Amino acid sequence: MNWSDDIDAAATHDTAPESANGSGLFPGDTGSLPLDARRVLCQLLAGPSLDAERHGLLWPVLLREETAIRARLAELFLELVLDRDLRVAFVRQADTGEMETPILLRSSPLTFIDSVLLLNLRQRLAEASAQGQRAVVDADELHAQLAVYEPPQGTDRAGFTKKLNAAIEKMKKNNVLQSIRGSEGRYEVAPTLKLLFSAEEVQALGAVYRELASSGRPFRDDEGGEDE
DSSP states (O other): OOHHHHHHHHTTTOOOOOOTTSSSSSTTOOOOSOHHHHHHHHHHHHOSOEETTTOTTTHHHHHHTHHHHHHHHHTTTEEEEEETTTTEEEEEEOOOTTOOOOOOSOOEEOOHHHHHHHHHHHHHHHHHHHTTOOOEEEHHHHHHHGGGGSOSTTSOHHHHHHHHHHHHHHHHHTTSEEEOTTOTTEEEEOTTHHHHSOHHHHHHHHHHHHHHHHHOOOOOGGGSOEEO
16 A cells, blocks of 8 residues: 555544644644645645546545645645546646746656657557547557667667666556556556647657657657656
């Protein structure tokens, strides 16, 4: 059980405690959100996302307290992204225009392999969605499809395989890929990816990588972008 599970599980039996003077949840507490709403806020800030399937107890709290939670996040220059159809939510930096504001969310740089894997997964998600199906991928299948981006023969195939495995693990850690119980090496692509990667961005990035693949020149790890 990870920390996120702990938050959700705790909501099953806790009642809001009160401090000695009867106000707040603990001594010195000046907050106004109820306990379960604060747990939702913590889960959103811990990331990478909150969804109805993994956080069945927190999801209805998020819907009920959405306005208050949005306000708390806005005070930190953060924006709540909530999709009721996909039943998922996450937090991103708010667009503050020219205003200089602190950046609270950690950035994780994407390697080239990370980027092409994300692009492949986003395309698979679009294809599956068009057919009303879940997007399910197989690790061996991903290796075969992304082999086009391997360096020229006789250079470092083992290194490429290692980097692709690391990229798959990174997507699992960030819940972009979700393991399918009882089916080792097969994963469902999280619908959240649709919110992170627009169709226009997929098209633009795909064109760049197709051009790179057809050029025949080796790819470098710094040819990726950055993720939040």
